[in-house]
Amino acid sequence: MVAPPSLRVGAASGPDATIKSNIVHEYSIVQALLDRAEVEARARDARSVTRLRVAIGALAGVEQELLRSAFELARVGTRCAGAELEMRSIAASWRCRSCEVEIGPGSVLSCPSCGAPARLVAGDEIVLERLELEVA
């Protein structure tokens, strides 16, 4: 029997790239972090990056411990090799979409006074806030 033609339109570009960058999405995020830091370092002709500060929201879907281990693996051989990674946790915060009343964590996500749906005002960030570079 002839095998049916593959329906795959594979996204994986190579075993190394995928294994290192994607087993958990924290690796993809660390890759974006290193790339962004590299751009800034190059623009300022920096020798190295000494410190990175990222803000991680409670509802961002990022495990800080996983992000840290991914960072420690991926930074080797980059300008961030000796950098300190600082993570700032941002709590989830909900407000009424209409009257802006605050809706507490764990509550039903509609406004207790007007019934309108809540909106997330903070807590989904995955943001590179600040870098410190060593400039020769």
Add this chain to the structure above:
Amino acid sequence: MCEECGCGDPEIVAVEVQESLLAGNARNARHNREHFAELGVLAVNLMGSPGSGKTALMEATARARHGLRLAALSGDLATDNDARRLLAAGIPARSITTGSACHLDAEMVHRALHHLPIAGLDALVVENVGNLVCPAIYDLGQHVNVVALAVTEGEDKPLKYPVMFRKADLVVLTKIDLLPHLEFDLEALTDAVARTMPEPRLLPVSARTGEGIDHWIAWLGERRTALSAKAHSGV
């Protein structure tokens, strides 16, 4: 060189960046969204655990009589089984083999669209990699997020995976034909969904018996209509 005294010691310079680390994906997602808008195709990001019944839902959708023209992309770690099942059911489909990646991203969808014509369709369903965590984080350029949750998974799943349920426009509760065999607390699920989704919407279906599938198709149709209404009003 140190600017203060010119001693040659390295200087530390602070740079404020304040940029999302998902900015690259967000750009690609915007590109996909523009493409879908130009073609008037509703893009659905269908997520859920492995075995939650995402593919079965689409097969049941294909079996039901309706006027929607659909196509699908299936994200899968290692096989193209899901795309084969959809194709056999009559839905044009392609598989995005992610290797070890736990989620699809906008770039993967963009590249896959080069192999799947979608002009003239009503909706493209992107069946994401089975996973309740990672797929929620990556915008694919979809118009709506749907989470398939099987009754066998337990009613507290939304509370355990709030990141995904927060983004859902609809939760399709699958495999309801199994309810007589389970002690499933629908009220507890309804409460969990209300605490994780700002606009909770729960749709019980059985792909096996076909129960609820017409409501699911009607929902897709409404969202498709809303899309063209939006395009025509120029909003």
